[in-house]
Amino acid sequence: MNDEIKTTEVCAKCDEYLAGWKRALADYDNLKKETERDRRLVREIAIARSAEGLLRLCDQMDMAIRSLPPDPEGNNPYMKGIQIFRSHCEQELKQLGMESFGEVGDVFDPNIHEAIAPVTDETKPDQTVVEVSQRGWKMGDRIVRSAKVIVNNYSGG
Numbered sequence: 001m002n003d004e005i006k007t008t009e010v011c012a013k014c015d016e017y018l019a020g021w022k023r024a025l026a027d028y029d030n031l032k033k034e035t036e037r038d039r040r041l042v043r044e045i046a047i048a049r050s051a052e053g054l055l056r057l058c059d060q061m062d063m064a065i066r067s068l069p070p071d072p073e074g075n076n077p078y079m080k081g082i083q084i085f086r087s088h089c090e091q092e093l094k095q096l097g098m099e100s101f102g103e104v105g106d107v108f109d110p111n112i113h114e115a116i117a118p119v120t121d122e123t124k125p126d127q128t129v130v131e132v133s134q135r136g137w138k139m140g141d142r143i144v145r146s147a148k149v150i151v152n153n154y155s156g157g
Helices: 002-067 077-095
Strands: 098-101 113-119 129-134 136-139 142-145 147-152
Touching: 002 077, 002 098, 002 136, 002 142, 077 098, 113 129
Parallel strands: 113 147
Antiparallel strands: 098 136, 129 147, 136 142
């Protein structure tokens, strides 16, 4: 009888230790997941902050391209140089995992677009982007910068 009590006590202690070990293992797995998520978030923030300088350069190149007179023959070496430089900036941003968005014809979405001015154009659908002043950028699902757009406010009436 005494041996049965000792065996029962030992088994109870083993079960208690096993349950504690399982809890500790689950806590450790949760900690690993949280740490990985935090590392990913810190990485995304660091990339977004380091990309800000490249974004400004791309914006300045876009403004320079818009300010140059049209060159239908493609003979203007300044235009070619600016376009090549602009292309390299965008490639660098893409290598960092950034993606641009905001195109003429997109449906206006206040989550990703910033409306800077309304226009009324009967030939275009209501609430569509008619001009992009500054492209938006995102990294995965995270919006780094909203696109600044001009939106058509024609309701058809």
